[in-house]
Amino acid sequence: MKLFLMYLLLVCSCLDIPGILGDIGTATSYDPPYLPTKCKGYAQDQFPEGGLFVSASDGLWDNGAACGRRYRLRCISGLRRPCKEASIVVQVVDFCQHQPCPTTMVLSNKAFDAISRIPYAKINIEYAQFDWNAAEESSNKRHNICFSFLPKDT
Numbered sequence: 294m295k296l297f298l299m300y301l302l303l304v305c306s307c308l309d310i311p312g313i314l315g316d317i318g319t320a321t322s323y324d325p326p327y328l329p330t331k332c333k334g335y336a337q338d339q340f341p342e343g344g345l346f347v348s349a350s351d352g353l354w355d356n357g358a359a360c361g362r363r364y365r366l367r368c369i370s371g372l373r374r375p376c377k378e379a380s381i382v383v384q385v386v387d388f389c390q391h392q393p394c395p396t397t398m399v400l401s402n403k404a405f406d407a408i409s410r411i412p413y414a415k416i417n418i419e420y421a422q423f424d425w426n427a428a429e430e431s432s433n434k435r436h437n438i439c440f441s442f443l444p445k446d447t
Contacts, residue, residue: 315365
């Protein structure tokens with residue numbers, strides 16, 4: 294039994310358990326046209342593959358330093374239970390077009406659709422800055438550690 298519990302603990306520590314533990318904010322969506330943006334004007338290559346991008350409010354914009362930043366976010370609540378279970382990674386490509394900005398982030402339609410069942414709703418989100426390189430490195434280390442504990446084939 295003790296061995297089983299140790300094995301279970303090891304397996305659980307090797308899994309990616311969803312959860313962000315970041316800041317709380319609000320989000321809505323916006324429709325095309327998405328160009329021009331404050332980050333790279335009319336450049337099409339500024340948009341990440343998959344169309345998951347956002348416009349940032351004053352609090353995140355940081356005088357344009359937010360351009361290209363990535364955030365992992367998820368819907369946590371809203372009217373009529375809009376949240377899907379997914380968390381996504383989005384990239385900042387623009388500054389909020391409305392001043393004052395009505396939400397912390399304004400998501401592309403694809404990004405908003407990935408986390409909310411109700412289009413054009415105002416939702417509450419949890420978000421944290423995300424670094425692909427650090428996440429990949431951490432994931433590789435975790436998997437290497439996990440595999441080193443598994444019995445080797447003989």
